[in-house]
Amino acid sequence: MALTQAEVLDLFNQVSAIKNSDQILLITANQNGTVSATKITAELLRAYLNRGFEVTIGNDGYFYIGGVKTTVMANSTTIVEQTDTTVAIDPNVLNVWGEVRSLAITLNDGASGRENEFKIQFTCPSNHATTVALPSSVKWANDEPIETEAGWTYQISIINNLAIYAGWENSNS
Secondary structure, three states, rough: OOHHHHHHHHHOOOOOOOOOOOOEEEEEEEOOOOEEEEEEEEHHHHHHHHOOOOOOEOOEEEEEEEEEEEEEEEOOOOOEEEEOOOEEOOOOHHHHHHOOOEEEEEHHHOOOOOOOOOEEEEEEEOOOOOEEEEEOOOHHHOOOOOOOOOOEEEEEEOOOOEEEEEEEEOOOO
């Protein structure tokens, strides 16, 4: 049974139940997928609760709880601006090219025992479709490889050598 915010706050109104200086053990998720223990004071927890559990992500990428910066970064995808058109790419980042006439991409090994997604974004020149070459082990959804059109932007996602794509017509085409 879940407690309401009022029920949790009521715990702090009991005489001698918990002091402001008492420390509360929390589990913190780390960037590398592990967890570690961290402590906060009851006073800080109460401040978070009184602010209505307001959790935001700052421009610096860290979580803020009740306006207070935490030491935990929000998970987000790193964008890698690519310039080479023959390249080996890493998983779990968004590989972005501008306008390219062709791409020859190989896939670097990812972490063992984890999902490794290869993400690709590129734009076809307004007068030329882009050709995309991927390893022969990559299989396309519905056995239909990507067919690009001049003046469109495409995104490709590959997980376990299974690829899907989508395209959008550029507004200035």
